[in-house]
Amino acid sequence: MAAADPPPSPPVSFGIIGCARIAHKVSRAMLLSPNSTIVAIGCRSAEKAAAFAKDNGFPASAKTYGSYDAVLEDPDVDALYIPLPTSLHLHWAVLAAKKKKHVLLDKPVALNVGELDEILAACESSGVQYMDATMWMHHPRTAEMKAFLSDERRFGQLKAVQSCFTFAADKYFLENDIRVKPDLDALGALGDAGWYCVGSILWAADFDLPKSVLALRGTVFNSAGVILACSASLHWEEGKVATFYCSFEANLATDVTVFGTKGTLRFHDFIIPFEEREALFSTAEKSGFTEPLTGWEGKPSQHTVITELPQEALMVTEFSRLVGSIKFEGAKPEKKWPSLSRKTQLVLDAVKASIEKGYETVEIVS
Amino acid sequence: MAAADPPPSPPVSFGIIGCARIAHKVSRAMLLSPNSTIVAIGCRSAEKAAAFAKDNGFPASAKTYGSYDAVLEDPDVDALYIPLPTSLHLHWAVLAAKKKKHVLLDKPVALNVGELDEILAACESSGVQYMDATMWMHHPRTAEMKAFLSDERRFGQLKAVQSCFTFAADKYFLENDIRVKPDLDALGALGDAGWYCVGSILWAADFDLPKSVLALRGTVFNSAGVILACSASLHWEEGKVATFYCSFEANLATDVTVFGTKGTLRFHDFIIPFEEREALFSTAEKSGFTEPLTGWEGKPSQHTVITELPQEALMVTEFSRLVGSIKFEGAKPEKKWPSLSRKTQLVLDAVKASIEKGYETVEIVS
Incomplete structure (x- = not known):
């Protein structure tokens, strides 16, 4: 006798505080996600909130508020998505x-790990789920690539990672965007772009924290x-090393290359795939030059991963799944997501400290 | 009245000293090159030289010697290809x-720039052409990629380079190859693989020497x-930065990524193309995320470059063209090639010095 499926839980109800550009994408993801819905948005003006809800196809029942507090007071809101500037995260999260x-918190999640620890302590104390809004971690490609990296026979042991996230900010951005304002996103390109680079490196390293970090000379400041x-550069024992480059001053590039003893992994659109419904990655195994050194065996080969939902909708779905488990099944919050977020922040902090100390090596203390 | 073509010059006559693995490839290139021929090879035994000549299809007229000196004394030899271990380069070059x-000298060309300067001084004093045997510089792809990097409208200004050359040496190599022997190729992976990485970075930077170099912690020694x-990492002014990773301990990878303000260049087989007759590279221009941040505009696009002759034959042809100009037309040696070689060696030396000084920054003094 087959057990009947349990009745489906109602969707998780999101509130959003702030009408940032990224909130367009994430609210769309909430509407695409099968276990999520939007019940409220608050902006600094009620008119902005109403316009945002209309422009983004929110359900007619969604409430629009002229303050963030009103969203937090709304008893219909299960979960809050916070796309505010980083300096406001501590307070609102x-x-x-x-x-x-x-709490679904946009990245960079905090100005430093001390702030993040306050946020995480508050979440733990209240028994609520925390997740940062790093979308690429939820793409099915990411799991397929991880399977390759975890396959000792194909990839071997990790030796090095190279990562980058650069984009060419225009004049308006460089003068006005929150990411160049010391009182809003004080970590600048390190927080906005470096967050991804560090995350990609830690991901490749199974979130084994490096022993030390060294910022490289030549940081550009406004x-x-x-x-x-x-x-x-990030350093582990036995010569395992990673480097990254993040910049607001170079053409958009988001590459990760992972070097193993037996295999190599490459992908060139790690943060946002070139296409929404399919994403590529390249693996090479047991590569070598053919005799007389005029070609290759074990050339890189491309793999395509199809996804019905874009990665941000999969992120929202996973977050809502965890929230639903807590709300409807009495589960405990999943500790993986706060842990990954905290490790990323620890490394960012160490890079910043290394810059501030004049490019000294900084040990990572977790 | 059209001028008649000048009568073609006779081909340049090569001698080879040493029967290294790489000499198979380069002697094949000499036979493919329309303005080159092989007239002599000397190995440590006459039998080895004869076998090498036979196995590699040398002209029946090619002389085979049981010493290197005999090749140098042979008046029919115009030019010498030297594929010997690095520690022997100073003497023989x-x-x-x-x-x-x-002198066509295999790389790494010398144990340090002091040795190289002795070689270059000897060549200059004798009025002979010097070139190092870095083949990829002669692939037509390299010129096409350079045209992209030089196009301000498409690429903008150079901001960063990431480069790597890794291969997974087997147990036999790690115990026996000249590249792991302190008395033969004392620079190890830095000389053998790092030579290419440094060269690719300098190439991208128009051979503008960096101000300083820093080796990153975690060097692996035998x-x-x-x-x-x-x-x-290599550092120029205004934050321009390059990093490279070279290793005998990771799967074969030879990637270069060049970051400009407006464009990005990528190629994954820079040292030896995947295929002999065609090579790919990828460019991206004015790349950005499409709204609402769910895809790309200005995606990377692939370009194919066909070559009738493999890059090593083009290298030999260019070298022979220069030699022919000197021999038959009284031209002076081309100074570009010794200059590029010397700059590469200067940076290698600085990396080595940085390692030896415990990872201090080393200024580049040309």
């Missing part, structure tokens, strides 16, 4: 947790002291 | 120049103190 709202471009 | 033989893997 802690408050959300205290109001028993689950006149307010915010980082516009920087690079760094 | 200087001697070749003194005997008025043009029990004899030879480098098996290392990485380093």
